[in-house]
Amino acid sequence: MVAQIELDNISLTFPGNVQPVTVLEDISLTLEKGEFVVLLGPSGCGKSTILNLIAGFTKPDSGRVLAAGKQVQKPGPERGMIFQQANLFPWLSVLNNVTFGPRLGRHNKEVVNARALDWIHRVGLKGFEHHAPWQLSGGMKQRVAMARAWLPEPEVLLLDEPFGALDAQTRLMMQELLREAWLATHTTMLFVTHDVEEALFLADRVLIMSARPGKIVEEVVLPFGRKRDIETLSEYPGYGEIKQHVLHRVRQEAKRHLG
Ligand SMILES: Nc1ncnc2c1ncn2[C@@H]1O[C@H](COP(=O)(O)OP(=O)(O)O)[C@@H](O)[C@H]1O
Numbered sequence: 088m089v090a091q092i093e094l095d096n097i098s099l100t101f102p103g104n105v106q107p108v109t110v111l112e113d114i115s116l117t118l119e120k121g122e123f124v125v126l127l128g129p130s131g132c133g134k135s136t137i138l139n140l141i142a143g144f145t146k147p148d149s150g151r152v153l154a155a156g157k158q159v160q161k162p163g164p165e166r167g168m169i170f171q172q173a174n175l176f177p178w179l180s181v182l183n184n185v186t187f188g189p190r191l192g193r194h195n196k197e198v199v200n201a202r203a204l205d206w207i208h209r210v211g212l213k214g215f216e217h218h219a220p221w222q223l224s225g226g227m228k229q230r231v232a233m234a235r236a237w238l239p240e241p242e243v244l245l246l247d248e249p250f251g252a253l254d255a256q257t258r259l260m261m262q263e264l265l266r267e268a269w270l271a272t273h274t275t276m277l278f279v280t281h282d283v284e285e286a287l288f289l290a291d292r293v294l295i296m297s298a299r300p301g302k303i304v305e306e307v308v309l310p311f312g313r314k315r316d317i318e319t320l321s322e323y324p325g326y327g328e329i330k331q332h333v334l335h336r337v338r339q340e341a342k343r344h345l346g
């Protein structure tokens with residue numbers, strides 16, 4: 088079966104002000120259909136750049152980016168993205184923000200609205216359909232971003248530290264919500280974070296990146312299964328050791344970058 092996403096020996100250097108900066112060096116990674124993969128690495132190692140390559144916003148200097156076996160040339164609705172900021176249109180209601188998107192144009196408006204309302208309810212925003220973004224908390228805005236990203240039924244969702252700006256309590260609720268939506272849709276997920284606990288709760292597989300130039304230095308396949316409870320996950324045999332190991336590895340890379 089062809090992989091959902093494949094990065095094949097990708098390298099990328101930006102011009103830079105003083106001298107060229109090699110951001111990615113010989114990165115290869117594969118996302119199988121329906122997998123949840125978390126990219127973990129120090130700030131500036133090229134995590135967002137990887138998402139931008141897959142999204143089709145950026146092109147590599149060498150190597151190939153394939154989505155369902157085809158070379159990525161430009162952004163497309165089958166590869167959705169969620170950022171740290173929800174980026175909602177301030178003048179549109181929750182419902183109109185969610186239905187604002189490509190892929191939807193060919194569907195009848197009533198059908199789209201019905202599906203959007205379903206997503207709005209699934210992300211816990213029943214009753215807020217006609218609210219404006221300024222009336223929502225940060226977490227609620229990210230719920231809208233989630234509904235908007237999922238409505239066009241993307242094959243892949245790229246998430247760039249989507250909960251990084253939220254308070255700890257809200258972040259946990261959003262992580263649970265994200266997992267529920269993923270388990271219900273089987274969308275292929277690539278999630279960027281620098282939070283180790285977040286990675287361990289969400290991922291099937293964690294990829295640890297080195298400081299710049301970014302390479303993938305380790306893959307950790309998590310043994311926790313897909314049904315997870317955020318309150319009891321830490322009691323899972325081996326959880327402590329895995330967390331310790333991943334923390335250590337990420338800190339090592341972050342220090343190498345400073346040193
Ligand atoms: N368009 C660009 N031009 C020049 N440098 C860039 C550009 N985009 C990113 N960079 C640099 O590439 C490195 C990696 O960036 P990024 O992918 O955003 O890292 P991360 O998401 O892991 O924090 C950083 O040093 C950043 O300054």
Ligand SMILES: [Mg+2]
Pocket residue numbers: 134135136247
């Ligand atoms: Mg980033």
